[in-house]
Amino acid sequence: MAVYTQISDTLLKEYLSAYDVGEATSFKGIAEGIENSNYLLQTTTEKFILTIYEKRADPENLPYYLTLMKSLAEQGIKSPLPIEDRKGLALKTLKGKPCCMISFLNGVSSDFPNDRQSYNCGKVMAEMHKALSDFPETVENTLSVSGWLELFKGRAEQADALHPGAGAFIANQLAYLQDQWPSTLPRGTIHADLFPDNVLFSGDEVSGVIDFYFACTDIWAYDLAISLTAWCFDSENCFLPENATAMIAGYQSVRPLETEEKDNLVLLCQGASMRFYLTRLFDWYVDTTDALVKKKNPQVYLERLQHFTREGLSYGK
Structure with missing residues (x-):
């Protein structure tokens, strides 16, 4: 906003x-x-x-x-x-x-959600997926793997200016994701931007889900991966396995993941990190002098992409 x-x-x-x-x-x-x-x-x-x-x-x-x-x-x-x-x-x-x-929804978002809030986020996400499973309208996700190359085109030097070496790393990761992105996972309507600031809480209970303006038709587990990248790191950008475990458990309490979805979660988290790195990189260089706006540093998601590339996804099975 x-x-x-x-x-x-x-x-x-x-x-x-x-x-x-x-x-x-x-x-x-x-x-x-x-x-x-x-x-x-x-x-x-x-x-x-x-x-x-x-x-x-x-x-x-x-x-x-x-x-x-x-x-x-x-x-x-x-x-x-x-x-x-x-x-x-x-x-x-x-x-x-x-x-x-x-309409205005009461509640407050959490900058750094706890594991119980993460559980409830996963649960409400799965409830939305089920509620929209027969939603008749479809919209392509233009900010998925097919759109990332275009977003990065001509921006390697900008990436290097913010973090030396980032340009080559991103180019290599883009090639890998383009080659490995799954095409047979269950799909439907997804929120595609379920960050902590888009979930409102009363205590630890979800009181509202907002900002559906990236909603589209895509892989359900990719929606989960987006929230895993957004909810499961602390103020020092260190991974929180307890949040990941809780979020996945919350999701599966409503809609159990298929084996192929679980097998691809690391790749989907890499893709989610890439998506938000690239859009933040793009926005970082847009002139917003005359706007009331807070830009977001793309390096946060570069580091998360590096984490998932090195470490994978640690969570309780």
Whole structure:
């Protein structure tokens, strides 16, 4: 989340006039993240999140994301509900850009989740996979293995500038992943960005899952691998096997992994690390001088990729 597009009080009032949500009493930009402009909106009735889609979210796919969230919410998964105006429209425009208002979910995210929170993350992920197993719409994951070479094209020197030797290492790992990426693992709708800041907790219990704007159709176990790379390292970027064990156990309490999925988890974690290294590397060199945004250092995921390449994935079987 971030703020690239500024919204005036007058424009906000005009926008809200199409809804039955009351009048705005506060409106504040959210700085976390780097993809879209996000505001916390308090009205005379309740809280909402207003998102203006800026970057990687393909406008043609936005109805897919909103339908997906609505489907999850209707099945009892703690997902934001897109808010429709009086004409039944949830997807609108502001300053010529697509936007949507969604319900606000209570809870707080954890910068460094514990093993119980990791367990519950794995469990809710599997619940989402099952809830969406017959979801009729599909969207290709353009940020999976087929898109990584293009992301890295012309960026070896940038990688070396941040971490000497990274360019050659990444090139070699990309070739390996392209050659070894599995094609027969179970697939379906995945969140594809289930980081700690996208899961809300009340204590250790999940109170909400947010930010579905990378959701797509891909390997279910890859979704798990993304969260393993995001949840299972401490503040010094050291691997936490207890978190990995808990997350996988939580997932399997709802949907047991097949043998082939378990056999490929290390490779999928390498791929997840690569994906977030490359998008962070790309964003690191984008000019965001005029935006309220916090860039994220790509080196964190370079080190995680190096870890999974050297050490594999340690967790209780």
